[in-house]
Amino acid sequence: AQKVTQAQTEISVVEKEDVTLDCVYETRDTTYYLFWYKQPPSGELVFLIRRNSFDEQNEISGRYSWNFQKSTSSFNFTITASQVVDSAVYFCALSESEPGTYKYIFGTGTRLKVLA
Amino acid sequence: EPEVTQTPSHQVTQMGQEVILRCVPISNHLYFYWYRQILGQKVEFLVSFYNNEISEKSEIFDDQFSVERPDGSNFTLKIRSTKLEDSAMYFCASEGLAGPSYNEQFFGPGTRLTVL
Numbered sequence: 001a002q003k004v005t006q007a008q009t010e011i012s013v014v015e016k017e018d019v020t021l022d023c024v025y026e027t028r029d030t031t032y033y034l035f036w037y038k039q040p041p042s043g044e045l046v047f048l049i050r051r052n053s054f055d056e057q058n059e060i061s062g063r064y065s066w067n068f069q070k071s072t073s074s075f076n077f078t079i080t081a082s083q084v085v086d087s088a089v090y091f092c093a094l095s096e097s098e099p100g101t102y103k104y105i106f107g108t109g110t111r112l113k114v115l116a
Numbered sequence: 117e118p119e120v121t122q123t124p125s126h127q128v129t130q131m132g133q134e135v136i137l138r139c140v141p142i143s144n145h146l147y148f149y150w151y152r153q154i155l156g157q158k159v160e161f162l163v164s165f166y167n168n169e170i171s172e173k174s175e176i177f178d179d180q181f182s183v184e185r186p187d188g189s190n191f192t193l194k195i196r197s198t199k200l201e202d203s204a205m206y207f208c209a210s211e212g213l214a215g216p217s218y219n220e221q222f223f224g225p226g227t228r229l230t231v232l
Contacts, residue, residue: 033219043205045159045223052219091159095219103149103161103172104221 002027004094006107013082014115021077021110023092029053034068034075035093035104045091051075082114118142120224122208128230129198137193137227141210148191149209149221150183152176159207165191198231205229 003026013019025034036048049059051068059066063080079086089109096102121140129135141148150162163173165183182194191210195202205228209221 035220037223043228044225045207047220047223050220093159095221103164103174104151104159105161106159108158 002094002096002105004092004105004107006092006110008110009108010111010113012113012115015084016081018078018080019082019112019114021079021090021092021112023075023077023107025073025075025092025094027094027096029096031096033095035095036066036075036077037091037093037106039089039091039109041088048077048090079112082112084114084116087112087114118222120208120210120222122206122224122227124227125225126228126230128232131200131231132197135195135198135229137195137206137208137229139191139193139208139210139224140189141191141208142212142222143189145210145212145222147171147211147221148183148185149211150193151207151209151223153205153207153226154201155204162193162206195229198229200231203229203231 005024008022011019032053034051038046038048049066056068056070065078067076089111091109092107093104095104120142123138127135148165151159152162153159161174163177163183164171168185180196184192205226207226208224211221
């Protein structure tokens, strides 16, 4: 069965610190997609990244980076030099391979508080 | 850039009343989804819809819920007799068939439903 675990319920850091948000997933499929979304206090879901199971390259986008490790079924997200505007709830999600047939399974989210 | 829109942004209703939440997916997308997020909890899949029929639904999506694509642009979620526990943010999402956004769902801004 599909499952996404975000063990960190809430993290508080001081501005400019680096922070890593953990995501561990379970799936029986060999082809799947992983996602990270940001949910600011306004409530919308902001897409951050999509990674497919065949692409294990780490990705960097500005202050954001993602570490995908199939061996440990993890897809962790690091924010470098955090800023107050990074304060939000971050969700990791998993989708199996068939479009339109398979839903996204979300983790429970990690609330990040960046203090000035 | 095309986006998914949802109306209304906030709906307040009395318990037992029917509500219809509306979504306009991205125009060339073929797969449509509804998700629910109870305040402070994770985003949960409700239903997926393709080719004018439900392709998958969760246990949450019971007989009180229905979905419809009444015309070429709208996608609606109807709750026949609302309960207090239906209070949540409801997200619509749509997904294309191919191209760079393959297997990526585009989420609307959400409708916050409050049942009194």
